Amino acid sequence: EDQVTQSPEALRLQEGESSSLNCSYTVSGLRGLFWYRQDPGKGPEFLFTLYSAGEEKEKERLKATLTKKESFLHITAPKPEDSATYLCAVQPSGAGSYQLTFGKGTKLSVIP
Amino acid sequence: GAVVSQHPSRVICKSGTSVKIECRSLDFQATTMFWYRQFPKKSLMLMATSNEGSKATYEQGVEKDKFLINHASLTLSTLTVTSAHPEDSSFYICSARGAGDSPLHFGNGTRLTVT
Numbered sequence: 001e002d003q004v005t006q007s008p009e010a011l012r013l014q015e016g017e018s019s020s021l022n023c024s025y026t027v028s029g030l031r032g033l034f035w036y037r038q039d040p041g042k043g044p045e046f047l048f049t050l051y052s053a054g055e056e057k058e059k060e061r062l063k064a065t066l067t068k069k070e071s072f073l074h075i076t077a078p079k080p081e082d083s084a085t086y087l088c089a090v091q092p093s094g095a096g097s098y099q100l101t102f103g104k105g106t107k108l109s110v111i112p
Numbered sequence: 113g114a115v116v117s118q119h120p121s122r123v124i125c126k127s128g129t130s131v132k133i134e135c136r137s138l139d140f141q142a143t144t145m146f147w148y149r150q151f152p153k154k155s156l157m158l159m160a161t162s163n164e165g166s167k168a169t170y171e172q173g174v175e176k177d178k179f180l181i182n183h184a185s186l187t188l189s190t191l192t193v194t195s196a197h198p199e200d201s202s203f204y205i206c207s208a209r210g211a212g213d214s215p216l217h218f219g220n221g222t223r224l225t226v227t
Contacts, residue, residue, distance in 0.1 A: 005156075009153075032213075034215060034216070036218075041220075041221070041222045041223070042220050042221060043116075043118070043204070043205045043207075043218035043219050043220045044156070044218045045218070046215050046216070046217060046218075049213075050216050085213060087156070089156075097148070097160065098144060098209065098216075099158060100158075100216060101155075102155040102156040103153050104153065104154060105155075
């Protein structure tokens with residue numbers, strides 16, 4: 001059974017204080033690993049897709065990296081507007097398989 | 113970018129009534145749509161996979177007669193919660209993807225409260 005574990009559950013940072021969120025996964029063959037951002041009362045917003053170990057993607061203050069067992073979302077010099085819950089999800093390989101397994105998320109709070 | 117529109121954003125209904133939630137892909141054709149349910153501090157839980165022109169595939173433990181899904185076109189899927197009860201109160205989110213390896217895009221969710 002595919003599993004995704006995110007840590008920490010919650011993270012409070014001062015504005016400008018860089019940190020990383022972790023996503024550990026077990027999956028029977030990885031087709032893709034996804035990061036989403038979710039604001040309260042809203043649906044998840046797509047951030048990145050990573051396909052293979054060693055791959056990195058960047059967007060503004062965010063950088064996602066991938067190994068064979070985990071992914072990190074690095075946040076550099078965060079701002080209060082980066083406060084949100086960050087979700088990680090995996091898509092297993094296999095013909096016709098597009099069902100994602102999500103972690104519980106990391107709730108990030110950036111304090112001015 | 114791809115936009116998925118979900119309506120209504122909030123609905124309050126009385127126990128025993130039915131509620132319909134719509135999910136539309138606005139700028140792309142969605143061959144597959146997914147319906148999720150989200151509880152506080154829990155993972156998004158996949159309820160069912162909706163394929164245009166065919167019956168939905170429900171996850172284990174999800175009652176297909178209670179959660180009716182219709183995917184009438186490449187841009188519209190609906191979820192009807194029939195004979196709603198307070199335990200059906202939750203945040204329901206739809207998602208859609210286009211062709212190829214395009215990522216899932218999500219609607220803004222529907223907060224259902226059954227009184």
